[in-house]
Amino acid sequence: MIELDTMDRRILRALVEDATQSASALGRRLGLSQPAVWRRIRRLEEAGVIAGRRLDLDAERLGFGVTFFLGVKLATKGRVSVEDFERAVTAIPEVQTVEHILGLYDYRLRVVARDIADFERVLRRRIMALPGVGDVEANVLLSEERRAGPIG
Secondary structure, three states: OOOOHOOOHHHHHHHHHHOOHHHHHHHHHHOHHHHHHHHHHHHHHHOOOOOOOOEEEEEEEEOEEEEEEEEEEEEOHHHHHHHHHHHOOOOOOEEEEEEEOOEEEEOOEEEEEEHHHHHHHHHHHHHHOOOOEEEEEEEEOOOOOOOOOOOO
């Protein structure tokens, strides 16, 4: 575990806000030199605090107007069925996230669809056909507030 100082936390907050900022722009914003910012970012990356940088796409603007969260319970929980399920579910483009969880369900999926009919097609033809799938519960996303994470 790495110890974060106030400047590390400020850098993380700024990057969560906009990860495309250059080290020199961050330095100007935070009162540090570009090399100092770059060294700190590299240290945070090497420690695994910054696990990567990704691009967030707006699903709705891409034509995917509804988002569902599915609770999936596997019918069998042998090692082979878990691996087969994970390999197959991650190949479905409408499945945005796959979380292996502890509780009533074994997995939580975030699934986008163009509309309800499209979701029904994805559910019936792709998700319910996956190896090992038992019970599935669907919840529709009404609204979402994003959080940066526990920066402190």
